[in-house]
Amino acid sequence: MFEREQQAAETRIRAYLAGEGLPDLDGIQWNPIPFNGEWGISTSFFQLAAQEARQTPDLSGKRTPVPQRAQEIAEGAAKTLTALPGFGRIEAIRGYLNLYFSPLVYAHQVISTVLEGGSSYGCGASKHQRVMVEYSQPNTHKAFHVGHLRNMILGSAICNILECAGYEVIRSTYPGDIGLHVIKWLWNYMNFHAGETPPPDDITRWMGDLYAEADRRLSQNPDLESEVRNLFARWDRRDPEVVELWVKSRQWSLDGFEQMYRQLGVRFDRVYFESEVEDHGKTLVDDLIGRGIAVDERPEGPVIVRLDDLLGLEKEKYRVLVVLRSDGTSLYATKDLYLAILKNQDYALDRSIYVIDVRQAFYMQQIFKTLEIMGYPWAKDCYHLAYEIVNLPGNVVISSRDGTVVLLEDLIREATRRAMQIVEEKNPELTNAQKEEVSHAVALGALRYTMLARDNTKTVTFDWESALDFNGQAAPYVQYAHVRACSILRRLEAEGEQLELSENLSPEGFSLHPTEIQLVDLISRLPGEIQRAAAEFKPLHLTNLAYELARAFTDFYNACPVLKAEPEVRTFRTRLVAATRYALANSLKVLGIHAPEYM
């Protein structure tokens, strides 16, 4: 945020190094000083000292050790950095050069920047790049369970983060609306549930129940398999009766999904149906055979792409990708290859992100490599954002077959119920509508935060107790800090006070409390952390920052009264509270967590 001042310091340091005949650095690496209570940036000279030692051989055998030499350089640099605008104290310690900002000057600068940016503080300028994020690939006609949750939460958060960072984001979803599971469902419906419609507020459970029932009937009585095969054949002929029911029941599923998407803050700009890309995928495979990329082993074998052979690799790496079954029916690969092409045709993408669990990592590499071999230059801009799966305690994999599923709607309902209990207890004077709003924000926020506050590569173990734990390092703590900030501002307004948020112009009148400096420091990091989270696809950086912000604000809240402060201090703190509220609200917003004004 203070590039100008930093630049000035950098120029002076490099001038000093040149004057001393020391090797020049490509650029100076600045880090925040990792101690509380003061605020500044630091750089170290170990690298420089080590480089110097390498360049000039030590003949006497009594050269200064690197750490000590780094300290000498730091001290020398510190001496030349007198009267540096914007900085107060300067110190050289243990090889590090620490430049401390003049707290009030910078605090004002940070706060003003936040208040000007308002609800868009933290977001970056447009990068003029268009990126598609595909996430949520549920099967229609089946249940939605907590295993799907991480994908949706991660995908939607990544979209928000990329958007805030300055990318144009296209959110896409890829429902599995065809296949054996759909036929089974249709068979069960036609034979045992004809004419029924799903309960409007519990569609997905009903759809899932009917699927489970179909599965049960068929496994209990293998003779019925032929009926299902028969129905599949009718579907293949596009029998109008079957197609009509398929369209209608698919819509039920989609309506049910939409209900959950809305609650979870998930939305899409484009829906790609599996049914939409299947035929084109098969045509594409023909094309691949014609071009000699794919080998047609039918009828004895499937159509395959020998990736290692095509790439001339000695050691196995990409192996063999099967792109069409020996009976000519399609596979995931058939469709995924065409889908990738379609996405680029539709939107001329600069990047294409796939949010899919890590078990598909190898498969995704095969797909991208095949696209590269096909000659698509954008293949290198495809990226598989892999995340680890959600397990149940004892490393039990969630499976609808084993009956280990926790339905998403049950989880959301239970979380909301639990949150409502706590709201009733903590804040009974709220209206019923307010309680509803708060418990929803808390429950969904807690679920989202827990999922996002874990590195993508780490498995999540789902258990009810920790999923519904609203204490400690969790969304409600951050939300509560936001509520307190809102509360202070509300009281100021209620006192008839004009919220004096314009520049406070007497920076000499008082000094800042350490909690204020800490808070300002964290607020100033939001734009950088958003860029980092976008670059690394890690919402974790923002859950960390949001929590630290909340904690810093709570410390400030306990240490620094606002309403009862002296007028000048009170004005400063009011501005600081207003800035904190934006920083908290904005970081929660990109995480897809609602920031309530009361709770």
Next chain:
RNA sequence: GCCCCCGUAGCUCAAUGGAUAGAGCAGUAGCCUUCUAAGCUAUUGGUUGUGGGUUCGAAUCCCGCCGGGGGCGCCA
């Protein structure tokens, strides 16, 4: 057999190659005439799985080993 991921406090997890490895939970002892106690304070807790290497400096990068999980020609 080959490839990928993980291993940090009793538990769940953090930590751009950088200064004293940090939080939460659980435990113990306290704090509501105060801007909301969904909070705060104090306190306990570590050979960062293990052995080498690179580096001025390694939880972080490289190699080996141990333990756990996942993937590898017609599942999705």
